[in-house]
């Protein structure tokens with residue numbers, strides 16, 4: 001079992017959010033998972049220009065590191081998203097990456113995976129950012145098992161207090177991959193999302209034959 005964390009702090013290895021995400025991964029590793037982390041700020045990610053070329057075949061015209069990151073996401077059984085709070089939102093690095101996932105969202109390419117999110121802040125916005133990160137995971141088709149948002153009040157060492165809770169979240173993620181995780185509210189959200197994106201898949205069925213066939217196979221298009 002593979003669990004991949006992706007975080008959007010530009011502070012990379014000095015990041016408090018990375019530390020929190022790493023605690024989640026350590027809990028998952030103790031429960032038997034192979035884990036890895038991606039520091040988005042170390043990668044070349046060109047912003048989406050809405051050229052819509054990806055509609056044709058799912059391939060972006062930009063030659064950068066996003067396809068490799070998406071491949072690693074596809075290989076993972078579970079995903080952990082993390083971001084510090086910047087002006088009560090995710091970081092620009094994280095948002096530019098998310099915009100590049102629009103095609104993966106439309107075709108629900110991460111359906112069947114589990115996930116969770118973490119955020120750190122000085123004071124404000126961590127609960128909202130965790131909710132947003134989990135919302136994006138749901139958009140991707142991922143079922144979330146929880147999240148942790150913390151306010152350090154400027155004392156980044158405070159993150160250490162959350163190690164037990166973060167490790168428990170990592171174990172919960174592993175349990176979800178092994179045994180499944182039932183959440184009727186999220187199931188309804190994911191089903192609503194598929195009903196919404198179905199139109200895109202049907203309109204482009206002659207361009208995106210493999211994707212269309214997968215939707216039929218999954219019973220999402222009858």
Ligand SMILES: Cc1cc2nc3c(=O)[nH]c(=O)nc-3n(C[C@H](O)[C@H](O)[C@H](O)COP(=O)(O)O)c2cc1C
Pocket residue numbers: 009010011014015016017018083084085086087088089120121122123124125152
């Ligand atoms: C550009 C910028 C914007 C920030 N915006 C907020 C904010 O809106 N509210 C807040 O309480 N803290 C804010 N912070 C503080 C960070 O959220 C906080 O230090 C966080 O733990 C940093 O995480 P990191 O070490 O993973 O980068 C901001 C920091 C920066 C650099």
